[in-house]
Amino acid sequence: xxxxxxxxxxxxxxxxxxxxxxxxxxxxxxxxxxxxxxxxxxxxxxxxxxxxxxxxxxxxxxxxxxxxxxxxxxxxxxxxxxxxxxxxxxxxxxxxxxxxxxxxxxxxxxxxxxxxxxxxxxxxxxxxxxxxxxxxxxxxxxxxxxxxxxxxxxxxxxxxxxxxxxxxxxxxxxxxxxxxxxxxxxxxxxxxxxx
Numbered sequence: 426x427x428x429x430x431x432x433x434x435x436x437x438x439x440x441x442x443x444x445x446x447x448x449x450x451x452x453x454x455x456x457x458x459x460x461x462x463x464x465x466x467x468x469x470x471x472x473x474x475x476x477x478x479x480x481x482x483x484x485x486x487x488x489x490x491x492x493x494x495x496x497x498x499x500x501x502x503x504x505x506x507x508x509x510x511x512x513x514x515x516x517x518x519x520x521x522x523x524x525x526x527x528x529x530x531x532x533x534x535x536x537x538x539x540x541x542x543x544x545x546x547x548x549x550x551x552x553x554x555x556x557x558x559x560x561x562x563x564x565x566x567x568x569x570x571x572x573x574x575x576x577x578x579x580x581x582x583x584x585x586x587x588x589x590x591x592x593x594x595x596x597x598x599x600x601x602x603x604x605x606x607x608x609x610x611x612x613x614x615x616x617x618x619x620x
Contacts, residue, residue, distance in 0.1 A: 456471050457471070457589070458614070459595065460612055462610060462612070462619055464608060468602045471497075472495055472592050472595055472597075474592075475495075481587055481588065485579065490581060493591070496573040499570055501599065501602065503603060505601055505602040505603070506567065507567040509537075509551055509598035511596055512548060512550060518550070521580035523578060524577035530565045531552040531554055536550075550580065559598065597613075598611060599612060
């Protein structure tokens with residue numbers, strides 16, 4: 426009888442450990458810290474899927490189109506502004522449209538280039554405040570905040586790819602960076618190799 430009790434106790438210990446590891450893993454996967462390539466402490470953001478429960482784009486019935494949402498928060502010190510962010514997904518995808526927020530200064534553009542930052546890169550789509558990824562946008566965009574802003578786009582996304590995985594390919598444009606607001610930068614996921 427004693428061996429059965431020890432085995433049950435050991436099983437419960439393993440089960441508790443597994444649940445804790447899973448919870449920690451989910452917490453780590455649920456957001457992407459974005460850091461500027463040139464100013465990693467001055468240009469920062471956090472981008473995530475809206476919920477862990479719905480981490481795939483939601484298909485729009487009988488259209489071949491899905492909707493994916495992203496929560497974005499500017500975590501930069503001082504008054505840096507996010508004027509654009511987009512995704513360079515594996516494969517070729519286009520014809521994206523803005524779903525939320527409808528009254529935003531942001532618009533969605535398919536095939537946005539990263540000139541002059543990375544001339545060889547083209548984003549599948551980007552949320553932009555101006556006509557190009559490198560447009561200044563001035564004060565328009567996302568200022569530093571403790572709140573997330575939700576953006577949604579409709580289009581054809583890679584089949585089976587989660588939103589959190591898509592965020593591995595995120596690029597964020599920062600303007601008015603630093604204490605004098607005279608710098609700008611491109612931010613990428615902190616675990617991504619510099620392009």
